Amino acid sequence: MMKDRIYNFAAGPSMLPDQVLEEISEELFNYHSSGMSVMEMSHRSKGYLNIFNETKDTLRRVMNIPEEYEILFMHGGATGQFAAVALNLLDNGEADYIVTGNFAKKAAKEAEKYGTVNIAYDGKDNNYSHIPEESELALSKDARYVHLCANNTIYGTEWNYFPDTHGVPLIADMSSDILSRNIDVSKFALIYAGAQKNMGIAGLAAVIIRKDLISKCNPMTPQILSYEEMVKNDSMLNTPSTFSIYVLGKVVKWIEEIGGIAEIEKRNKTKAKLIYDYLDSQDFYKPHAEKASRSMMNVTFTTPSPELDELFAAKALEEGMSNLKGHRLVKGIRASIYNAMPYEGVEKLVEFMDRFAKENG
Amino acid sequence: MMKDRIYNFAAGPSMLPDQVLEEISEELFNYHSSGMSVMEMSHRSKGYLNIFNETKDTLRRVMNIPEEYEILFMHGGATGQFAAVALNLLDNGEADYIVTGNFAKKAAKEAEKYGTVNIAYDGKDNNYSHIPEESELALSKDARYVHLCANNTIYGTEWNYFPDTHGVPLIADMSSDILSRNIDVSKFALIYAGAQKNMGIAGLAAVIIRKDLISKCNPMTPQILSYEEMVKNDSMLNTPSTFSIYVLGKVVKWIEEIGGIAEIEKRNKTKAKLIYDYLDSQDFYKPHAEKASRSMMNVTFTTPSPELDELFAAKALEEGMSNLKGHRLVKGIRASIYNAMPYEGVEKLVEFMDRFAKENG
Numbered sequence: 001m002m003k004d005r006i007y008n009f010a011a012g013p014s015m016l017p018d019q020v021l022e023e024i025s026e027e028l029f030n031y032h033s034s035g036m037s038v039m040e041m042s043h044r045s046k047g048y049l050n051i052f053n054e055t056k057d058t059l060r061r062v063m064n065i066p067e068e069y070e071i072l073f074m075h076g077g078a079t080g081q082f083a084a085v086a087l088n089l090l091d092n093g094e095a096d097y098i099v100t101g102n103f104a105k106k107a108a109k110e111a112e113k114y115g116t117v118n119i120a121y122d123g124k125d126n127n128y129s130h131i132p133e134e135s136e137l138a139l140s141k142d143a144r145y146v147h148l149c150a151n152n153t154i155y156g157t158e159w160n161y162f163p164d165t166h167g168v169p170l171i172a173d174m175s176s177d178i179l180s181r182n183i184d185v186s187k188f189a190l191i192y193a194g195a196q197k198n199m200g201i202a203g204l205a206a207v208i209i210r211k212d213l214i215s216k217c218n219p220m221t222p223q224i225l226s227y228e229e230m231v232k233n234d235s236m237l238n239t240p241s242t243f244s245i246y247v248l249g250k251v252v253k254w255i256e257e258i259g260g261i262a263e264i265e266k267r268n269k270t271k272a273k274l275i276y277d278y279l280d281s282q283d284f285y286k287p288h289a290e291k292a293s294r295s296m297m298n299v300t301f302t303t304p305s306p307e308l309d310e311l312f313a314a315k316a317l318e319e320g321m322s323n324l325k326g327h328r329l330v331k332g333i334r335a336s337i338y339n340a341m342p343y344e345g346v347e348k349l350v351e352f353m354d355r356f357a358k359e360n361g
Numbered sequence: 362m363m364k365d366r367i368y369n370f371a372a373g374p375s376m377l378p379d380q381v382l383e384e385i386s387e388e389l390f391n392y393h394s395s396g397m398s399v400m401e402m403s404h405r406s407k408g409y410l411n412i413f414n415e416t417k418d419t420l421r422r423v424m425n426i427p428e429e430y431e432i433l434f435m436h437g438g439a440t441g442q443f444a445a446v447a448l449n450l451l452d453n454g455e456a457d458y459i460v461t462g463n464f465a466k467k468a469a470k471e472a473e474k475y476g477t478v479n480i481a482y483d484g485k486d487n488n489y490s491h492i493p494e495e496s497e498l499a500l501s502k503d504a505r506y507v508h509l510c511a512n513n514t515i516y517g518t519e520w521n522y523f524p525d526t527h528g529v530p531l532i533a534d535m536s537s538d539i540l541s542r543n544i545d546v547s548k549f550a551l552i553y554a555g556a557q558k559n560m561g562i563a564g565l566a567a568v569i570i571r572k573d574l575i576s577k578c579n580p581m582t583p584q585i586l587s588y589e590e591m592v593k594n595d596s597m598l599n600t601p602s603t604f605s606i607y608v609l610g611k612v613v614k615w616i617e618e619i620g621g622i623a624e625i626e627k628r629n630k631t632k633a634k635l636i637y638d639y640l641d642s643q644d645f646y647k648p649h650a651e652k653a654s655r656s657m658m659n660v661t662f663t664t665p666s667p668e669l670d671e672l673f674a675a676k677a678l679e680e681g682m683s684n685l686k687g688h689r690l691v692k693g694i695r696a697s698i699y700n701a702m703p704y705e706g707v708e709k710l711v712e713f714m715d716r717f718a719k720e721n722g
Contacts, residue, residue, distance in 0.1 A: 006396025010403040013603055021398055025389050029382055035367025035681065037382055039562045039608070042371040042684055075437040075564065076585045079599035083583030113581055196600050201400045203436065203564035203602030220474055220581045222444030224437045238440035239557050241564030242374055243604065247400070320396065323403055 007345035010323035011153050011298060012176065012197035015340040020200075020250040038246045043239050052240075055249030062252045062261060063178075065185050065208055072207040073235040073245050075224050078103065078175045078194040081205050082110035084225040085171055085190065088217040089145055090115035096143040096168070100159075101128045101152030102329060107173060108147070114218060118143065127330070128155040131293040134163050145169040145189060151177035153197075154327040156300030156334065157293040162187055169213065177297050178206070179255060180339055181265040189213055195244055197297075198339050200251045204244035255339070264339055271337050271346045272296040278350045284357035288330055302332030308360055309333060315356065321349055368706035371684035372514050372659060373537065373558035376701040381561075381611040399607045404600050413601075416610030423613045423622060424539075426546050426569055433568040434596040434606050436585050439464065439536045439555040442566050443471035445586040446532055446551065449578040450506055451476035457504040457529075461520075462489045462513030463690060468534060469508070475579060479504065488691070489516040492654040495524045506530040506550060512538035514558075515688040517661030517695065518654040523548055530574065538658050539567070540616060541700055542626040550574055556605055558658075559700050561612045565605035616700070625700055632698050632707045633657040639711045645718035649691055663693030669721055670694060676717065682710055 001007075001018060008015045031038050034047050041048040056071050065071065074080065085107070086095070094116035097108035100123050111117050118140045121132045139146060146165045151158040153176040162170065169189030178193040185191065190209045196202040207227070214227050223229050229237050255264055276294060279287050279301060288300035303309050309332050313325040326334040337346055362368075362379060369376045392399050395408050402409040417432050426432065435441065446468070447456070455477035458469035461484050472478050479501045482493045500507060507526045512519040514537040523531065530550030539554040546552065551570045557563040568588070575588050584590050590598050616625055637655060640648050640662060649661035664670050670693050674686040687695040698707055 002390060004391050004394075004396060008397050008401055010401070010406070013401055013403055013600065015401050016398065021390055021400075025386065028386050028389070029363060030365050033365075035365060035683065036369050037377065039382075040369055040371070040374055040376050042374055043563070045371070045684065075441060076583075077436060077599045080436060080583065080585045083585065087583070110584060113583075194600065196603075201604050202404070202600045203605055222437075222441065222448070222474075222583065222586060223471060224441045224444070225583060238438045239374065239555060239563045241602065241605075242557075243562050244564055244602075322396070323406065 001342055001344065007321045007341065007348060008323055009321060009335045009337070009341070009349070011327070011334060011336045012194070013202050014197055014336055014338050016200065016247070017251070017254050017340045019254050020247065023250055024247065039243050041242065043236060043242050048242060051246050051249055055245050055252065058249060058252040058256060059206070062255050063183065063185060063208075068211050069185060069208050070211055070214070070231050072209065072227065072230045073240050074205045074207055074230060075203070075241065077202070077205050078173055078192060079106070080225060081173070081192040081207065082107040083113070084227065085145075085147065085192070086111035086114040087221040087225055088227045089169075089213060091144065091218060093144045094118055094140065094142055096120040096139050096146040098132065098137060098146065098148040099123060100131055100149055100157060101155045103154075103173060103175070104149035104152065107149065111147070120146065128152060128157065129288055129290050129293065131157050131159050137163055139165065139168070143168050145171050147171045147173070149173040151295050151297050153298050153336070154329055155288060156295045156298040157289045158295035158297065160292070177295070179252070179261065179264065180268050180297055182261050195248055198251075200247035201244050203241040204248065206248070267343065268296045268337070268339065271341065271343055272299070274346050275299050275335065275337070275350055278353060282357060284361050285353065288332065297336060297338055299335045299337065300326060300330055300332065302326075303360070306331065311360070312356055316349070316352055319348075319352060321345070321352065362703055362705065368682045368702065368709060369684055370682060370696045370698070370702070370710070372688070372695060372697045373555070374563050375558055375697055375699050377561065377608070378612070378615050378701045380615050381608065384611055385608065400604050402603065404597060404603050409603060412607050412610055416606050416613065419610060419613040419617060420567070423616050424544065424546060424569070429573075430546060430569050430571050431575070431592050433570065433588065433591045434601050435566045435568055435591060436564070436602065438557075438563070438566050439534055439553060440467070441586060442534070442553040442568065443468040444474070445588065446506075446508065446553070447472035447475040448582040448586055449588045450530075450574060452505065452579060454505045455479055455501065455503055457481040457500050457507040459493065459498060459507065459509040460484060461492055461510055461518060462516045464515075464534060464536070465510035465513065468510065472508070481507065489513060489518065490649055490651050490654065492518050492520050498524055500526065500529070504529050506532050508532045508534070510534040512656050512658055514659050514697070515690055516649060517656045517659040518650045519656035519658065521653070538656070540613070540622065540625065541629050541658055543622050556609055559612075561608035562605050565602040565609065567609070628704065629657050629698070629700065632702065632704055633660070635707050636660050636696065636698070636711055639714065643718060645722050646714065649693065658697060658699055660696045660698065661687060661691055661693060663687075664721070667692065672721070673717055677710070677713055680709075680713060682706070682713065
């Protein structure tokens, strides 16, 4: 990692790869001899359209997105998509929502404005430490779609399989694990993600939607949330988040260059194994997520007391590791180890955890 | 201007001041010894909240925004606000829309989804070359609000007064002239603007709303477009466009440092006078906007033929002046001379215009 940079364990916005920041820096005043920064480029200019199209093409290659899917770049983050999914696809019918955490719950709540929401599972009794098995899901027959959140940032759980929905379109919020592991896109009708974790910076939602789902939406749909309008205008109904799309382009290019999703997934598994193996080898820290539901992206645990949690985060910061304080809903510690977190960062964290446990145990 | 940079006359996204780009560049890898880029900062972190609050405070000072107004940073650009205004304030009632151009028309069309829209004026017969006088407006008695677009980017017209709405809340889309001239905010109930012209970069809408207007919105309002939710969460209902807000902070700081809106307005008047005086002194180029309705931000005119328009834009580009091609609705030439365009850029353009006219007249 570059000199003077910190290991940033924030849940998002979060770390960017050094290479991405270096390229942004090199191109900042004058992108490819255009005489201007990408931030200053008209979204309709040839120069910018090249960036836009290359970003889409690279994302398609890296995620192996089939031709029958459109890629959209939208405003409003994943929270915008909570409404968009229901406005475009619920059509006053009913849909199944699997509630495995805070954002899954928010998605369901937002959808209630636009139709009937069946809660097919709610993990509140286990404080969202568990990802349900197929047999635990109460899927309904007439659902227009089934919605799940692939990785639960706050609780540190992640789906390690995806349920068979018997032909009902499956929709996933992948904000915190997109690009982190191999995903068979063809199993999903729609995937969306806020960009500020594994895809770059805030202010952008990427949407991957199977073309047959695109149709007339609820007439109350604001244009900026209409999939139909967005497809018709190739995401340029209005000025898109041009710079965030450019950064996403850099991120997917970086993934492709280091060996694609397969290599990223291998690295992520190695990082996660290091920290989870350590957690399983001791009893000072208590992991929040149950073993089979553990997230490769967000590792949640507590020390023996809230005071020690505070001390842990403060001491870690002194040693160059930031944002380790857990979310208020789970408390304790959360280490977000997205794609851009180097192995050395996790190694340093585990070494610190061990030392901290010995000093405070 | 910095070496190798071009004079970029794009209508938006558009030029940034050199100083803003220089500061972004200096802070890119390590913002104020935080060890990270602003792009990587958690929106909930102390470091980022400082940036966020300083941006709001500086904008408030620079625009002299009274305390009874909230400042919101929202997703979805001005197009998102077309829906937000109507979803939050129309409440199935009626509203007056003054149509002085393409975006004003789009705002009216979007509002039709949520209530009754009265077109209080439509400039289509003069191809939007004219800003109406008060006597030309058919304002209705029962309107919840009156909506106008302060500057019409495509047609190059701008309101040089604002109508008396007799107590009905006045709402203005100021996307292309906010921060360009002194505005008495207290005359407006709500002002909104996409950031990618005079406020920085795309992916952000700034909203200035009088507090008494904030109330329960249409129950169909997506959360990300709800003023009530946004106020309650100080624009952090979800991750805001963190980097765009940071850039806005740099832009308003730059304005404050050079002498505030008064100085900016003086500079803009000088730049606009230079080009309009030239246009009035010759008859090769035909201005589109009528004299009394001219925009200080976007100057629109045609050469004697579409072929010469093309040639003009191409030759200008060779000489380091880009994006001069007019919008397809007006054709011809459009020179956008926002705050960040230096006087020298306009001088160079006028010199080129004169030479081009002589060579092709």
